[in-house]
Amino acid sequence: MGAMVVKQPQPVTIAFDVMGTDHGPAEVVRGAAQLSLDSPHIHALLVGDRTLIDNALAETKHNGERISVQHAADFVGMDEKPGEALARKPNASVAVAARLVAEGEAQALVSAGNTGAGVLACARHFQLIPGVRRAALATVYPTRSVRGAKEDPFSLILDVGATVEATADDLVTFAVMGSQYARIISRNERPKVALLSNGIEPQKGPPRVVEAHARLSEMKDINFIGNVEGIDIPKGTADVIVTDGFTGNVCLKMLEGVHETVVELAQYAYKESLRWRAGLAMLSSGIQRIKDITDWNQYGGAPILGFDRIFIKAHGRSKARAIANAGKVAAKVVANNLGSSIREGLQK
């Protein structure tokens, strides 16, 4: 009997925009350092202020064979207007990182910095996939149900802000892109795709949603389950929820607001009454378990879909673990050739 051959993953280089995050460059460097220890096939290209990067690396356990640095003197801050900032700072770290990905020095970009600047840098350096008119910014949200071989508790929502006014064509494209992404990341062969509307009936919603519904219903390769309402987002009724950037962004902010309010209410209850505190203490292991399962740090980041190169946007508050996981998500997307999958999906 011949020896079993273990297939080694192909080496992949991920460019990390190190600057402009809420926790500073050291946290991104620590995430990339962790990645260099955990994932031998992933090489991190750290883009940002060389001195800051080197100082952080020198203090962090890492594998120097799997990390390189590209100096970029400027960066776009969280509060800056993306267009103006990138015009003023052409060598901002996110722009340099996007250029390196476009030139093939890395296969994907991860940034926890200014989202608008990231999208704009990608738009300037990457090409849209043929058949894609507008890119979509996706995000993940923890839900009540799990999906795919990974039992992933996160569903994908797109677009949450890249394309404010989407046409029916755009919504269909977003559905194909989201479906292909979920298939790869959640190891979910037939992800359930839905349109966000104000009712589940096919004729509900504005004309663009009604038209997109009709077209998606006829696409055999998409597991389209029809319309869902806002209430279905946290329930996890669909694995991929498609909407325009305006509505998606409103939904996202509302979901974040609800989450923050629930946490504040729990804190209030904890302080207010001894009985409530005891109750919360009794539930603490369950609460912790839910927190672990739905911890967005575990997911790492969400993609900008539609470009010929990969961009994973990590949360601005990402710490090392989330950054490392964002790198792993990016490597997985590259290894599974998401761009080709989307191209093929759009041709069907």
Add this chain to the structure above:
Amino acid sequence: MSLPDRIDPRPPRRIYRWDLDKTYLQTDFDSLKDLLRTAFQKAHEKVAIPGASALIRELSENGDSRLCIVSGSPKQMRAVLEEKLKLDGVRWDEFVLKDNIGNLLRGRFRALRGQVGYKLPAILESRVKAPAEAEEVLFGDDAEADAFIYSLFADLIAGRVDERVLSQVLEAGGVYPDDAERVRAAWKQIPVADPVRRIFIHLDKLTPPAHFTAYGPRVVPIFNYFQAALVLLADGHLSAPQVLKIAVEMVQTAGHNIITLSNSFQDLLRRGLPLQQAAVALSQALEGPNKLLAAMRPMPDILAAFSKRLVALGTPPPPPPVQAVDYVSLIHHALPRNHKGRTKP
């Protein structure tokens, strides 16, 4: 000490001192199971760290050097270790192993795990026999106390450490009085000179490089032996074709590639090592009479990647400053790994 593997009557111009476990050999003895497996491994089962044997062979090619090995492995492993070195084509001049049975029988339990009381007298006694002008390059790892012991050795023979500091270090390091006496006796016989050029620390445990900053730029932590070869090229111990041979072996036998080697190069540049000329020399070596090497893909691509890595940094950082080493405050680095006085890197 056993008979040398070779007898070369010429006085050496250079001495290369090597540790074995985790420096030359991939050794795992962090658990009792690993320790037992290591103890019963046959020579052909032992694995050298990629590039280590190629580096030793290339250094010895120059014909004016000595290879002195001081290992913490017990004397009972001599036969298997010697066989392994011979399998790898490594020829040595001195090979010292630790007398752990002797220590056990004499009830010297501190000496079983202690490094200072074993390695420091061993390398000082070896230096007594060397010509005063012979340069030294030392190779160790981050598992125990090599950076501390090798630096102390260098500064003792250079006259930068006095008797008072030495006594404090020997006492704090738990060195037995007879070993301390051996240290002093050997030290007094060595003429004052400053022969130690480099101390390479193989980062087997991936200790953060900043852990070694206190030892100054003489100590170079390395992730692999290609990095050591690059520094030795810049220091004039190796030629560019020799470094290329080491790189080719690492690519062909250990899965290194254009990314790992160019990242290794840039890692050293970022730590202030002046390797720009070394990169130029490597490129020239491919253009010259070593066309055979040029044919060995992917070396030309790897060297092109070096240029990109160099440009990526903008202005390379200046070399780190030379500084006096405060051995008394660093003594915790020299204590056994699970000693209560040792702080984690």
